[in-house]
Amino acid sequence: MAELATSSGANMNHDSAPRPSKPRTRSAARIEAEAEEARKRRESGDAARWLLDTRPPYPEAAVAPYVGDIDRYLRSLEVEPLRRPSPGYFQDIQKDICPKMRAVVVDWLVVLAEEFELHAETLHLAVSYVDRFLTMNVVARDKLQLLAVTALLVAAKYEEIESAEMKVNIYINSMDNTYTKQQVVKMEADLLKSLNFQIGGPTxxxxxxxxxxxxxxxxxxxxxxxxxxxxxxxxxxxxxxxxxxxxxxxxxxxxxxxxxxxxxxxxxxxxxxxxxxxxxxxxxxxxxxxxxxxxxxxxxxxxxxxxxxxxxxxxxxxxxxxxxxxxxxxxxxxxxxx
CATH class of the missing domain: 1.10.472.10 (Cyclin-like)
Structure with missing residues (x-):
């Protein structure tokens, strides 16, 4: 763990990272009126509402007939083998990293997600990508942070709007002393291939x-x-x-x-x-x-x-x-x- 912390210390200090403005969600299903209301909430300082927005994006009467179907669909997705990490991947696959190192990197992702004010869903998707990748691929400890930040980038592309994705890209570009842009691009390709491009799913x-x-x-x-x-x-x-x-x-x-x-x-x-x-x-x-x-x-x-x-x-x-x-x-x- 000491080696992991030392090798990534420069990147886990976010004081120099650019502070972005609060993003809106990218979801095409959300109507403009909701986005405008969300913007007003953010401007008024009600940032915490971005954690779990339990209000339905459509009038309840319009959604009600489909609630059961939606729930059954989500339940079917969460049990798909390719969308789930293997609980034994540290014992069966990984040789150079351990659960403690994973916890350190996830803790760092929490800091990054807060720094860029990403949605909770983005953070949870990113961690899911990391676990799914580690289920299928041996990763050296000096590449674990690269995997994590790349997973966050992919999750931001999927869940956030362009401005949030750009903020994550800016941060990655500032990591040149540790990982090059080419390394990030290659890791992104490897990650997407391992996930079979199935980057959606319930968290x-x-x-x-x-x-x-x-x-x-x-x-x-x-x-x-x-x-x-x-x-x-x-x-x-x-x-x-x-x-x-x-x-x-x-x-x-x-x-x-x-x-x-x-x-x-x-x-x-x-x-x-x-x-x-x-x-x-x-x-x-x-x-x-x-x-x-x-x-x-x-x-x-x-x-x-x-x-x-x-x-x-x-x-x-x-x-x-x-x-x-x-x-x-x-x-x-x-x-x-x-």
Missing amino acids: VTTFLRQFIASCRGGNSTSREKLEFVCSYLADLSLLDYDCISYLPSVVAAACLFVARFTIHPKTRPWNLTLEQNTGYKVFDLQKSIYVIHELQLTIRCPDQEATRKKYKDTKFGCVSTMVSPREIPTSFPEDCHK
């Missing part, structure tokens, strides 16, 4: 938007806090190699469970409505819940501070400073039918 944030939207009740402040805590936990899940063992929808549901437990520790976090909307009983989530909870308590990945520092900001409700009980009551993981 934890995709399902969190659906699950949070199904949580009815409460005022706007409590709803916003729930979104912040869920976003924080979702980003923490990126750090832990064990989380790739679970489907994105499982991790999303576990994040929602732990978020609700954090906000209301004396109230049962799961109910029949959430079970129906997520498709998971608490029993199905039990192992992933404990992983997310340990990440929140810094039992896992304690040395990676970028995400925790990011969510200490008041614009994210300082949710990383919230104290969660160290033990989840044994009665909570029981079936909510009981």
Whole structure:
């Protein structure tokens, strides 16, 4: 790990990186009125709303007939073998890198994504690309950072608008002392080939938007806090190699469970409505819940501070400073039918 940190130290210092303006989403499906509203929110300082925008891009009445089809389609995508990394790739494929090095690089990607104010989906896609590539290709430790920044570039091209992509390109061009543009282009080609150009697909944030939207009740402040805590936990899940063992929808549901437990520790976090909307009983989530909870308590990945520092900001409700009980009551993981 010391070698990795030393070799990439110049690039992991972002004080000299250009600070971009906030981007709008590229999605062709989003209407201009929503984009204008988003711009106004950003100008008013409401940057945190870019974490998980749970408002539907179309009127609910127009989308309602297709919600079931959309959910089934996303669930079918997340189980496709080519879109999922192998949980054992460090043991089976990689010889020169380890989960700790992966956590360091993911922590660095969190810093970059925050620096360029990229969407949460962009960050999660980038980490997914890294894991999928490492599943199929042996990577030397001195090329791990190159893979990571290239994955972020590809994700930005897919998810962001041109200006955000240009900002990432500017940063990459400033890395000439470590990687040349030709190396980045070659890595991009290798990455896309390994992914078979399948660069779309659902992530934890995709399902969190659906699950949070199904949580009815409460005022706007409590709803916003729930979104912040869920976003924080979702980003923490990126750090832990064990989380790739679970489907994105499982991790999303576990994040929602732990978020609700954090906000209301004396109230049962799961109910029949959430079970129906997520498709998971608490029993199905039990192992992933404990992983997310340990990440929140810094039992896992304690040395990676970028995400925790990011969510200490008041614009994210300082949710990383919230104290969660160290033990989840044994009665909570029981079936909510009981």
